[in-house]
Amino acid sequence: MSISYPDVQVVDSPVGLPAAARAAEDFLAALGVSCDNPEMRRSPQRMAEAYAAMLTPRPFEVTTFPNDEGYDELIVVKSIPMQSVCEHHLLPFTGIAHVGYIPADRIVGLSKIARIVEKFARRPQVQERLTKQVANWFEDQLSPKGVGVVIEAEHMCMTLRGVRAAGAITKTSALSGVIKDVPQSRAEFLSIVV
Numbered sequence: 001m002s003i004s005y006p007d008v009q010v011v012d013s014p015v016g017l018p019a020a021a022r023a024a025e026d027f028l029a030a031l032g033v034s035c036d037n038p039e040m041r042r043s044p045q046r047m048a049e050a051y052a053a054m055l056t057p058r059p060f061e062v063t064t065f066p067n068d069e070g071y072d073e074l075i076v077v078k079s080i081p082m083q084s085v086c087e088h089h090l091l092p093f094t095g096i097a098h099v100g101y102i103p104a105d106r107i108v109g110l111s112k113i114a115r116i117v118e119k120f121a122r123r124p125q126v127q128e129r130l131t132k133q134v135a136n137w138f139e140d141q142l143s144p145k146g147v148g149v150v151i152e153a154e155h156m157c158m159t160l161r162g163v164r165a166a167g168a169i170t171k172t173s174a175l176s177g178v179i180k181d182v183p184q185s186r187a188e189f190l191s192i193v194v
């Protein structure tokens, strides 16, 4: 079974980037930062490209396979790099995601697990919603026996500004099925990822 995701936000289109660059220049000017010098002439363009990159997941196709071997233990991909943008300040929050599941009838290609994290991360987010959306994707697409997602991240809005709690790490989790309800499965998953 192959599921494609055409719902990618096209921010880097020929129309979108120039408009974003003009807006970035106005935004910086309003903050008293002039780009009218050789060093910064291209900076609004770079800023537009940087935000487009942070807010645009790469398109991909997900392939799932029948679980022919009847594999019924945990599959965990640990320490997936995760970059997202907080919806309050539009500043990055970055860290790692751990994703595990116990399959039923279908399994998914391992690289796709990291792509699923990117799909939901590259948009304005809160960490709790991101964590749940990744877990929900597995429930909806694979109907596994259990799913576990743990994300640990540093929020720039909390470390570079505001409270300036440098080094503070936020951990969130979304567990379901046997990974949530059966103590041994829950403990095994958490012992692998935490």
Ligand SMILES: Nc1nc2c(ncn2[C@@H]2O[C@H](COP(=O)(O)OP(=O)(O)OP(=O)(O)O)[C@@H](O)[C@H]2O)c(=O)[nH]1
Pocket (backbone or CB within 6 Å): 086, 087, 088, 125, 126, 127, 128, 155, 157, 158, 161, 162, 163
């Ligand atoms: N729950 C949750 N909160 C987040 C996340 N990212 C940012 N926030 C918080 O969202 C809140 C926004 O609150 P506001 O009071 O409107 O923003 P603010 O005045 O800039 O707050 P300070 O950061 O405390 O200066 C802040 O407390 C942020 O730390 C997230 O992923 N999850």
Ligand SMILES: [Zn+2]
Pocket (backbone or CB within 6 Å): 086, 087, 088, 089, 090, 091, 155, 157, 158
């Ligand atoms: Zn924020």
